[in-house]
Amino acid sequence: MTPGRERGLTALLCAAGSGLALLAAGRTWVTVRAGDAITPVAQSVSGRDLGGTASALALAGLAGLAALFATSGRVRAAVGALIALFGGGIAYASALAVQRSQVRSAVADKSTLFSLNPHPAMDVNLWWMVSVTGGVVLAAGGLITLVRGARWPGMSARYDRGTPAASGEDRTDAEPIPDEPAPSDVDPAVLWRSFDRGEDPTASRDGRP
Incomplete structure (x- = not known):
């Protein structure tokens, strides 16, 4: 595999990880039911309701993709380390968000009926695992960039050169007088x-x- 293709596949890996985390953040992670309250109610809580850390880190991971292409050498390796940290942070924040104390705090902000019930029933679905998976995939892309990124080519240098007239080069395609x-x-x-x-x-x- 050529270094350029390896860079492209790693960028796709990072984009997929961030995309999974952003997709999961808008879905329902937990459904809380307060059956012992005066009026039995149910409340659906999304990943963003439980905390915006995971989605914010996913957006930061997407922003890191531009730096992945714009940098080179050790700077790109440092970008890879940051992306890996973003991925790890997504996985940790997603797992922490579905803890009972975090869920109770989130639903209490939505309705006071849940604050009156000390033991509401909670149904946790698998969307939080999708977010964790996205964080792991993003972290893997960052680690690959950290280890291999210094060998990848940078942006094309042809736009960094001046025009032939400005650089003193002879124009071979100039029209004859x-x-x-x-x-x-x-x-x-x-x-x-x-x-x-x-x-x-x-x-x-x-x-x-």
Whole structure:
């Protein structure tokens, strides 16, 4: 596999990890039911309701993709380390968000009925695991960048060079300067007026034959 292709596949890996985390953040992670309350109620809680850390780190991971292509060498390796930290943070924040204390705090902010029930029933689905998976995938992409990124090519340098005229290079594709028109191409009336003035119309402007 060429270094350029390896860089592209790693970027796709990072994008997939961030995308999974962002997708999961908008889905319902926990459904809480307060059956012992005066009025039995149920409340669905999304990943963003439980905390915006995971989605914020996923957006930071997407922003790191631009730096992955724009940098090179050790700077790119440092970017890879940051992306790996973002992925690890997503996985940790997602697992922490579904803890009972965190869920109770989130639903209490939505309805006071849940704060009156000390033991509400909680149904946790698998969307939080999707977010954890996204964090792991993003972290893997960051680690690959940390280890292998210094070998990958940077952005194309052809746009960093000046134009041939500005850099002093000869232009091979420049259009040739048109030659002086041949006497046969000159209007006969012009030739006649030149004869009247005593001029030789076959001579060039600089006096050379």
